[in-house]
Amino acid sequence: MIDATDDLKDRLLVALVHSDAESRSDRANRLVWLSRFMQPSEIISGRLEPLSLLEEARVCYVNGHYIAVLLTATAFIEQTLVEELEDLAIIGPRETLAKATETARKAELFSVELLAATDDLRKIRNPFAHRKPDDHTQNLSTRFRVRKMHPKSVLEEDAQHAIETMYEYFSLTLKPA
Structure with missing residues (x-):
């Protein structure tokens, strides 16, 4: 069971690396758009x-x-x-x-x-x-x-x-x- 879980986790990590790379530019564009709303780094409670x-x-x-x-x-x-x-x-x-x-x-x-x-x-x-x-x-x-x-x-x-x-x-x- 542990070997199957480890194998699945390894395959998922590889898939996530590819997915992250494919979506990185879109996420960066969304961060740029969102940046206009960000407050200075003060503490907000x-x-x-x-x-x-x-x-x-x-x-x-x-x-x-x-x-x-x-x-x-x-x-x-x-x-x-x-x-x-x-x-x-x-x-x-x-x-x-x-x-x-x-x-x-x-x-x-x-x-x-x-x-x-x-x-x-x-x-x-x-x-x-x-x-x-x-x-x-x-x-x-x-x-x-x-x-x-x-x-x-x-x-x-x-x-x-x-x-x-x-x-x-x-x-x-x-x-x-």
Whole structure:
């Protein structure tokens, strides 16, 4: 058993070396794109869940896991939005991202554009998080046909939109230590 496991591990390591080499340039390009959002190397403290989501979204983007970016970034946005509503004692529904966004909109907590971007991301995310009918307008299969783009390109644009929106929330909600 150990010999078979060691042999499998050796073959997998060789395959990973080839895979890493093939994707290195794409990952470097994604790191360059992502670098505009990186903060100076100061210590940032906060709740572990949102900070972990922020890092997870970044790593997923670099590695081209665009659906994971969409899911983790919107989770970060939802947690951050609800936390801001709570910190400022803003009254209103916040059980879902849609309700929290509407509460923030009524309170004029963030810009109209940022809250519209949040709504867009929620709608794009929902078919991945909740089963939708095959012909739903936000399903990837519908969106790539309407946009006449490869599904991977649509997902990459979605991920970039999610990263941009996530980092806007991050920068707007940073508080001095």
